[in-house]
Structure formats: structure tokens, C-alpha cells
Amino acid sequence: MWFFNSPEIVFGEESLSYVERLEGKRAFIVTDAVVSKLGHAARVQAALQAAGLEVAVFDGVEPDPSIETARAGAARMAEFQPDWIVGLGGGSALDAAKAMWVLYERPDMDPEGINPMERLNLRSKARFLAIPTTSGTGSEATWAMVLTNVGERRKLGLGNREAMPDMAILDPSFAMSMPPRVTADTGMDALTHAIEGFTCQWHNDFSDGLCLKAAQLVFEFLPRAYQNGADVEARSKMHNAATIAGLGFGNAMASLAHGMGHSLGGVLHVPHGRGVSLFLPYTIEFCARGEPGCTRYGDMAHFLNLPCTTEPEAAAKLAAAVRQLQLALDQPRTIAACGIARADFERELDLLVSNAGNDNQTVTCTRIPDDNEMRRLFEYAYEGKSIDF
Amino acid sequence: MAHKFPSDAWIKALMEDLNKSAAYAEAAKTWEGDFYFVVEPGGTLDKTVLLYMDLWHGNCRNAFEVADESAKTPVFRMSAPVAIWKKVLTKKLDPIQGLVTGQLKLKGNMAMVMKSVKAAKELVESCTRIETEFPV
Numbered sequence: 453m454w455f456f457n458s459p460e461i462v463f464g465e466e467s468l469s470y471v472e473r474l475e476g477k478r479a480f481i482v483t484d485a486v487v488s489k490l491g492h493a494a495r496v497q498a499a500l501q502a503a504g505l506e507v508a509v510f511d512g513v514e515p516d517p518s519i520e521t522a523r524a525g526a527a528r529m530a531e532f533q534p535d536w537i538v539g540l541g542g543g544s545a546l547d548a549a550k551a552m553w554v555l556y557e558r559p560d561m562d563p564e565g566i567n568p569m570e571r572l573n574l575r576s577k578a579r580f581l582a583i584p585t586t587s588g589t590g591s592e593a594t595w596a597m598v599l600t601n602v603g604e605r606r607k608l609g610l611g612n613r614e615a616m617p618d619m620a621i622l623d624p625s626f627a628m629s630m631p632p633r634v635t636a637d638t639g640m641d642a643l644t645h646a647i648e649g650f651t652c653q654w655h656n657d658f659s660d661g662l663c664l665k666a667a668q669l670v671f672e673f674l675p676r677a678y679q680n681g682a683d684v685e686a687r688s689k690m691h692n693a694a695t696i697a698g699l700g701f702g703n704a705m706a707s708l709a710h711g712m713g714h715s716l717g718g719v720l721h722v723p724h725g726r727g728v729s730l731f732l733p734y735t736i737e738f739c740a741r742g743e744p745g746c747t748r749y750g751d752m753a754h755f756l757n758l759p760c761t762t763e764p765e766a767a768a769k770l771a772a773a774v775r776q777l778q779l780a781l782d783q784p785r786t787i788a789a790c791g792i793a794r795a796d797f798e799r800e801l802d803l804l805v806s807n808a809g810n811d812n813q814t815v816t817c818t819r820i821p822d823d824n825e826m827r828r829l830f831e832y833a834y835e836g837k838s839i840d841f
Numbered sequence: 842m843a844h845k846f847p848s849d850a851w852i853k854a855l856m857e858d859l860n861k862s863a864a865y866a867e868a869a870k871t872w873e874g875d876f877y878f879v880v881e882p883g884g885t886l887d888k889t890v891l892l893y894m895d896l897w898h899g900n901c902r903n904a905f906e907v908a909d910e911s912a913k914t915p916v917f918r919m920s921a922p923v924a925i926w927k928k929v930l931t932k933k934l935d936p937i938q939g940l941v942t943g944q945l946k947l948k949g950n951m952a953m954v955m956k957s958v959k960a961a962k963e964l965v966e967s968c969t970r971i972e973t974e975f976p977v
Binding site: 606 | 864935940943952958
């Protein structure tokens, strides 16, 4: 038994205008200071007001949002009593908005205990609209949320199927203002979702096609969006690709690159998309050396027109294609290239290994590394060595 | 020798295997919490069986079948029909997917569980090493 969940998705140019058809009384926008400064929050606020809603804005979400931020936003919601929550921004803003929504509806909950096993009874107070301003997180189309426990320096992968947004608006105009580095980081996040959603243990018939299509779109359009941010077609395709990848991995799972990326982000503060995609070629190589018959890189390589005849060759071609794309996007391909000094890396290695091992995305990998293998994976990724174990 | 599931002998065999597992010891080194594993009837099993495990810092301190649920007040209670337990223990159902879909039901401190997926995985790995005779 498994599920397929999706929000209603409104996509394409001018899709923000659909907001004017919303019915409700009060909307609470959750975003960050940068998105607010760019004028995106004001645009959404105006559209909501045109629909006759009273609007409040919380723009205090930080990168890698903390449990404390989620609690603070939920407290503001409790004062304002919205019947619509609007998550506006990248993954941090959308994830924080989801967590605030859960805590607004269920103030009795420990945010660290938001889990997929319990019935939450969301929507007794509000529904959720997601408007991504980056093209990568996929959070607008998943029921997952990542919060950071600052004290433990650990990212927590949380979620509940009820926390799937009711609606996602994919208006590419929001993505046009992304600087190249953010375009690359978030776009590579989408690629990691697509490849890991297709190759994790929880892949399924409903998610497979979405993951393949998303990967194809990213390989084709991300270099264009990076080179020319004003390329409307590339921006639109990448905005769609991110949500399609979100639907793909969100209805399957991510995998080892996400487990390692979460750990790196929580401990050494590498941005999410940069971190997870950095590890992707290494984890492809690692999984390909696992038990024969467990991986499906060949299917993905064929769909992407990467010529290959065997599964190991397919994995090597796919890893090489990811590295080539990283190169084209000027992305760091090693932990060292992220600006992490050797001494800092070695000091934190035990925590990196422990957190990655306990990440709930790691355990859906087709080859789950033990502590020693995880340590070597981090060491190889620090130096940029291809995996040979 | 195959152990009948669910039974006192089976849970004791699991305790023995867990306490030999370096992987479990490492993965569960911070875990503090005891369990009831509740096996609901099916096949030739005509009554609910309660198995108790006291798990502490990568070690299983005690494990036995319990006749009366009030005998212990464990931190966690995981329940499912015996047919679902069989799927988990024979690796036909991922336990986390089983929990997400409600086929396995878990009560207890969810924040603690969400941070300990590796320990849970190693616990199931240990279960699969026990030669088991199922009633379904």
C-alpha cells in the first residue's frame, strides 16, 4: 500500500492572477526578508487583497529555518487567525510555513515530533497555498518539511501527508529575479530530487515518469537559465521541472545524497541545493557498487540519451553527466571547494557521519552505508575522489 | 532452530542477536526507551500477544512475553496484525512505509523516533536474522 499526493497546480505566466479567485477572510504570508525586499510579498499581498482577504506578512524566515522560527510564526498566526496560509519563497520559507501551519492547527505538538504516522486534522483552521520563488525545492508539491535544531546543529526531516499544500502557483515571473548562483544551487536540488526519487528504494510506478521528465528538463534548461536569467522559456521550464521533481521524489523518497547534504548543511552551513547535489555523483558511484540488480541507473540513462550497455556503465555515465553539469554551472564539486577548511572538516567529521546516518532519507538508499563507509564517502567528497569501494 | 513467532523464545532470540550486533550498538547508542510489540491475531494465532523489550544505549537489557498489558508501562507501543509483522520481518514491507501507511501503528514519543531511523533499521535487520516460524 502506498499513496500519491499532489496539490492543485496552477502554472505558467500570469498564474499569480489565480489568487484573486481565492475565497477566504484572512491570509498569512510566510516569507523571508530577501523575497520581501524584491517586492514579491507585496505582489502576492495585492493579489490576495484583490480577492477581498485581509493580509498579514511574516518575513522572518532565515535560511535553514529553526524550530524557534516555526514556533514564532505559529504564534503570530494564532493572533491573526488566518484561514489561508501562503508560503512564499524558496524551500526554507515554504518548509517553515508548513511547520507553522501544523503548529497553528496543533499547538499541542512538539515540532520535532511532526511525523507521518499520526492524524493531524489539519485544515480545521486554514488551507495552504504555496508560491515558490526559486526553481528547485519542490516543497510546493511535497508534504515534507526540513527544520533545523540549532542546538544539535542538525537538520530534521519531518512531514505528514496532511501537510501537502492545497494549491501551488508556479508563476515563472517570481523566478526571474534569482541570481545565477541561486539558480544553479536550486536547479541542482531539483536534479537531485529527480535522480534520487527514481533510484531510491521507495520508487514506484506513479513517481517514476515524473522523475524522468524532471531530470530531462533540468539537463536541458538549467544551463540556459543559469547563463541568461532573462530566458523566459528556460525559467518557465525549470520552474515546472522543480515542481515535477517535487511530485516525483515527494511520492517516493530522496536518498543518500540528501542524507549527506542535510548533514553538511546542518553542521557546516552549505546551502541545501549545493550540498545535496555535490554528493550526487559520489552516491551514484557508491550505490552502483552495491548488490547487483538493486539499482536502475540504466533506465534513467537511456531516457536521458546517455549511451550505455550495462548498469555500471550507466551509473558512470550518469555521474559524469551530473559532474559535467556542475562544471557548466560553476558549482563546487568537492566539500573543499565549498570553502570548508580541512581542519574544520576533520573536526566535524564524526558529527557529519552520525547525522547523515540517522537522516531518514539515507535509509531509503539501495545501499545503506555503515559508519565506516559513510566516513569514507565524506572524505572522498572532500577531496573529489571517485568512489572505489 | 526456528522460533515460533510471536513467543517468549522468539523475543529472547532477538535480544541475543541484538546484543551481538555491533551495528545496532552503534546506531542505537543514544536510544533510551522500552517497547511493547503487539501482535494481533491472524492465521493460527487466535489471541493478541505482547512482547516486551527494554532497549537502552545500544543494548537490550531484557525481553520477554507479557501476559497482561498492565505488567509494564513502556515508552513505545507498536502494534499490527501478525500478517503485517510477517511482511516486516521477512523484508517484504519496509517498516517505515508500514508506519506511514498505518499498517503498523506506533504510540510514543515521535520526536525521538524521527531522530532514530538508523537504530530502527538495525533492529529490523536483527529481526530478519532470527529463524522464524510464522502462524500465517
